[in-house]
Amino acid sequence: MTDIAVAPRGERGLAALYRHARYVIGENSVTGFAFALFVLIVLAALFGPQIVPYDPLQSNTTAALKPPNLHHWFGTDQLGRDVFSRVVAATRLDFFIAVASVALVFLMGGLAGVAAGFFGGWTDRIVGRIADTIMAFPLFVLAMGIVAALGNTVQNIVIATAIVNFPLYARIARAEAHVRRDAGFVEAARLSGNSNWRILALQILPNVFPILVVQMSLTMGYAILNAAGLSFIGLGVRPPTPEWGIMVAEGAAFMVSGEWWNAFFPGAALMVAVFCFNLLGDGLRDMVDPRRRT
Amino acid sequence: MLLLILKRLAMAIPSLIGVVIVTFLLTRALPGDPAAYFAGPAATPQAIEQVRVKLGLDRPLLAQFGRYVVDLAHGNLGTSLTTGQPVAAELQSRLPASAELTLLGLLVSVAIAVPLGILAATRPNSLIDHACRIVATLGVSLPVFFTGLILVYVFYYLLGWAPAPLGRLDVFYSPPPQVTGFYLIDSLIAGDLETFMAALKQLILPALTLGIFSLAPIARMTRASMLAVLSSDFVRTARASGLSAYTVIIAYAFRNAMLPVVTTLGMVFSFLLGANVLVEKVFAWPGIGSYAVEALLASDFAPVQGFVLTMAIMYVALNLTIDILYGLIDPRVRLEA
Amino acid sequence: MTPALAVEGLSVEFRTRSGVVRALDNVSFSVGKGETIALVGESGSGKSVTAYAVMGILDPAGRVTTGRAMLGDLDLLSATPGEFAEVRGRKMAMIFQNPRTALNPIRPVGRQIGDVLIRHGNVSRRAAPAQAVEMLRAVGITDPARRARAYPFEMSGGMCQRVMIAIALAAKPSLLIADEPTTGLDVTTQAVIMDLVSDLAKELGMATIFITHDLALAGQRAARIVVMHAGHVVESTPTGELFANPRHPYTAELIAATPDSAQNLDELAAIRGALPDLRRADLPPCRYSERCPRKIAACAQPLPQAAPGTVHFTACWNPMTERAAIAPKVSAA
Numbered sequence A: 001m002t003d004i005a006v007a008p009r010g011e012r013g014l015a016a017l018y019r020h021a022r023y024v025i026g027e028n029s030v031t032g033f034a035f036a037l038f039v040l041i042v043l044a045a046l047f048g049p050q051i052v053p054y055d056p057l058q059s060n061t062t063a064a065l066k067p068p069n070l071h072h073w074f075g076t077d078q079l080g081r082d083v084f085s086r087v088v089a090a091t092r093l094d095f096f097i098a099v100a101s102v103a104l105v106f107l108m109g110g111l112a113g114v115a116a117g118f119f120g121g122w123t124d125r126i127v128g129r130i131a132d133t134i135m136a137f138p139l140f141v142l143a144m145g146i147v148a149a150l151g152n153t154v155q156n157i158v159i160a161t162a163i164v165n166f167p168l169y170a171r172i173a174r175a176e177a178h179v180r181r182d183a184g185f186v187e188a189a190r191l192s193g194n195s196n197w198r199i200l201a202l203q204i205l206p207n208v209f210p211i212l213v214v215q216m217s218l219t220m221g222y223a224i225l226n227a228a229g230l231s232f233i234g235l236g237v238r239p240p241t242p243e244w245g246i247m248v249a250e251g252a253a254f255m256v257s258g259e260w261w262n263a264f265f266p267g268a269a270l271m272v273a274v275f276c277f278n279l280l281g282d283g284l285r286d287m288v289d290p291r292r293r294t
Numbered sequence B: 001m002l003l004l005i006l007k008r009l010a011m012a013i014p015s016l017i018g019v020v021i022v023t024f025l026l027t028r029a030l031p032g033d034p035a036a037y038f039a040g041p042a043a044t045p046q047a048i049e050q051v052r053v054k055l056g057l058d059r060p061l062l063a064q065f066g067r068y069v070v071d072l073a074h075g076n077l078g079t080s081l082t083t084g085q086p087v088a089a090e091l092q093s094r095l096p097a098s099a100e101l102t103l104l105g106l107l108v109s110v111a112i113a114v115p116l117g118i119l120a121a122t123r124p125n126s127l128i129d130h131a132c133r134i135v136a137t138l139g140v141s142l143p144v145f146f147t148g149l150i151l152v153y154v155f156y157y158l159l160g161w162a163p164a165p166l167g168r169l170d171v172f173y174s175p176p177p178q179v180t181g182f183y184l185i186d187s188l189i190a191g192d193l194e195t196f197m198a199a200l201k202q203l204i205l206p207a208l209t210l211g212i213f214s215l216a217p218i219a220r221m222t223r224a225s226m227l228a229v230l231s232s233d234f235v236r237t238a239r240a241s242g243l244s245a246y247t248v249i250i251a252y253a254f255r256n257a258m259l260p261v262v263t264t265l266g267m268v269f270s271f272l273l274g275a276n277v278l279v280e281k282v283f284a285w286p287g288i289g290s291y292a293v294e295a296l297l298a299s300d301f302a303p304v305q306g307f308v309l310t311m312a313i314m315y316v317a318l319n320l321t322i323d324i325l326y327g328l329i330d331p332r333v334r335l336e337a
Numbered sequence C: 001m002t003p004a005l006a007v008e009g010l011s012v013e014f015r016t017r018s019g020v021v022r023a024l025d026n027v028s029f030s031v032g033k034g035e036t037i038a039l040v041g042e043s044g045s046g047k048s049v050t051a052y053a054v055m056g057i058l059d060p061a062g063r064v065t066t067g068r069a070m071l072g073d074l075d076l077l078s079a080t081p082g083e084f085a086e087v088r089g090r091k092m093a094m095i096f097q098n099p100r101t102a103l104n105p106i107r108p109v110g111r112q113i114g115d116v117l118i119r120h121g122n123v124s125r126r127a128a129p130a131q132a133v134e135m136l137r138a139v140g141i142t143d144p145a146r147r148a149r150a151y152p153f154e155m156s157g158g159m160c161q162r163v164m165i166a167i168a169l170a171a172k173p174s175l176l177i178a179d180e181p182t183t184g185l186d187v188t189t190q191a192v193i194m195d196l197v198s199d200l201a202k203e204l205g206m207a208t209i210f211i212t213h214d215l216a217l218a219g220q221r222a223a224r225i226v227v228m229h230a231g232h233v234v235e236s237t238p239t240g241e242l243f244a245n246p247r248h249p250y251t252a253e254l255i256a257a258t259p260d261s262a263q264n265l266d267e268l269a270a271i272r273g274a275l276p277d278l279r280r281a282d283l284p285p286c287r288y289s290e291r292c293p294r295k296i297a298a299c300a301q302p303l304p305q306a307a308p309g310t311v312h313f314t315a316c317w318n319p320m321t322e323r324a325a326i327a328p329k330v331s332a333a
Helices: A013-027 A029-051 A083-119 A121-135 A139-150 A154-181 A184-191 A196-232 A244-256 A261-288 B002-028 B034-039 B045-054 B061-073 B087-122 B127-141 B144-158 B183-189 B193-230 B233-240 B245-282 B288-297 B301-329 B331-336 C047-055 C081-087 C109-120 C128-138 C157-169 C187-204 C215-221 C239-244 C249-257
Strands: C005-016 C019-031 C036-040 C062-071 C092-095 C175-179 C207-212 C224-229 C232-238
Touching (some): A083 A121, A139 A154, A261 B127, B127 B193, B144 B193, B144 B245, B183 B193, B233 B245, B233 C092, B245 B288, B245 C109, C005 C047, C019 C062, C036 C047, C047 C062, C109 C128, C207 C215, C224 C239, C232 C249
Parallel strands (some): C019 C232, C036 C207, C092 C175
Antiparallel strands (some): C224 C232
């Protein structure tokens, strides 16, 4: 007796996708858990700064460096700011950086990749060369260099993260577009007179998107780690802005002398967020292409 | 075999060219005035002009590039503003510290990850298999600087087992006479066991941090590769021929399974070289990573450029080595070259 | 005389995601010392699973539920790893199809032979290379000294199969199982390889179990043929008798489906129906009954067992009694 879920005939498009998604999430409790966590993170990002008990920027030097207690669940930092409020408030910035980076690299890499795969020839060669050149660098080092060159801002962190992930997206998109270039439905579209650009946008891109979505979830995790790492060494985000990486940097000195909560909670938040995105990415991969399960 | 090496070398050249071009563009295509960047935040307008002429930043871009390449060929990476020293010399003197740390970290990582992956593959669904999977998933999520800090907190502050994270040697020790720049090796060469132990103690936590960081991809790849190889036809033949468990798993299965793992090492190195920078900051390690970070904070630009270039060239060289290593293990690649 | 191998009541099942597959059910046959038999059947009939179970190299999802496989005094199916180590590769050996993928791709073939020699043949590490070269010569490889340093991908399929034979026979086993050794090789090479195996078997006094889906090939090389279907032994008899008087309906269909016996393409017959799904809980006792043209009411009861000493065994309640003789291409070995 097999128990493979099959969408009933006649259900197409979004409805079938929804059913399939529900099946996968239900089947695999880990994916369900990751999804729930993801929703929690999004909520924290959207509403966090409004609902936290203390103002993340409000310093109170009399209450500096207090360990976790009933008033301050995560303790206070060296300026007396409530760590819990800062950690939750930081969700917004880190999440924004992750989403922005991923959106940017999806557009840049995805478009360049499908163009390279679809048109071939010089387009393919140029995109390939650009990707190879980027890959010749250790990626974090390149990100450092880009932010240093362009300037110490959050926008530049987003741009640097996107550039550094460009080769991966371009490669995946190119492979998928290349395979579909000669597929039946593309031929049909061509024969009925569609221009190349229309085919690219309406036929190929929608097919490439699901595979890229899996990668996007994984990249979100990477983008947060990247941004945190850059902030940790002083690039990008500047105090007193709450961001997990810079909070760990500020708390690092105190770890050595025993005030662990300062750096621990933002670091743990980082870990949880990245972990969630990775699990989600794995779950999405199972949804999109179960053959690729590890 | 030689042909393979030459071919791979030839393939590395376009990468090198690309690296040089990109690092050039990074510094010349800056928003604002490059000369101001190189002159530093405290420079007067006259100083900026001087720097502009001195560095040839008023010449056309192509001429600048030519000069850049010539400088590179002579090993001239500019001068640091904060120390006044040539960047190349400073990088050279600080490189062994980073190299020793990274190599030791990689060693730790491989020493744990590979056996873990093999055991997980040979005992599917056992405790160790699950442990391997958890390690692989968690390891990718841990920020490396966070791991370092936790290790410091637990092993230095709480347990007192590790020394303070203050660099390569405790204040009371002086470095051994320089042969390789690796304190571990140099102290052994000088027969100085005390210094050896002191250097080792300082190395343990940062190396462990890097090791934990790179554990996940290696363990995951080893496990996946071993699983695939263990169900292959030739392993079945080896089993049917009654060869010993050691021969089947290590001499037959593992050697074949290592091939994708060696390729993964390239990616792992990319991460390691980046993580190096972060770990050096946590442990106050006097390597090239912290050199670049200090320069960044002081808006001292030439060292950062030199750092990025050096790292990239090292990375290209590393990938080349891995390619050649792969050819050594896999005769199919060797003989088709 | 004790047989080289006696398999009694072997049942194997596999746990899969979609259920338990009863791959083998009560399989029994034996091979005499020095005798060559053939295990014949369609893909999926369980021939290879039988071999793997006997050799102890079943997939981890597979489980022997009942049965014995007596190699001399030792029951292979309940042997300890230590006991297995004594016999596998040493007293019994196996060669596989797709010889190129069945050899270690990154190890010179001479060393692969040497590994077995060192392990089973009481040969020292120093003497192994030279001995390996001799083995290569014995299996008919020209310029063996040079070839010993070659890798499988540098050799043809036929040569790789010779290497596998060298590996299998390195310890001079008393039983060889050959699982479709010539599938994928061209016809000339097939004949040459089969001749090689027969010659070596004769020289060593080795029993051979030859697994194949090609009934004609089996007819040329085996003294006795065991026909399998869906995990059952359906008929077992000397070769000549099988072609002259096939009793089980499946055997008759198999013979009719063999291309040799057809005069032209139009006469090529296919076997009716398809293999039953072995995951079903409601499998009939005779797994051929659902596609059998001779099915009767009695077929619902458990299959007849082989009485000891039966020369021509048929697992059927309605066997065919008369049949026009179909002469095999070459007289039975």
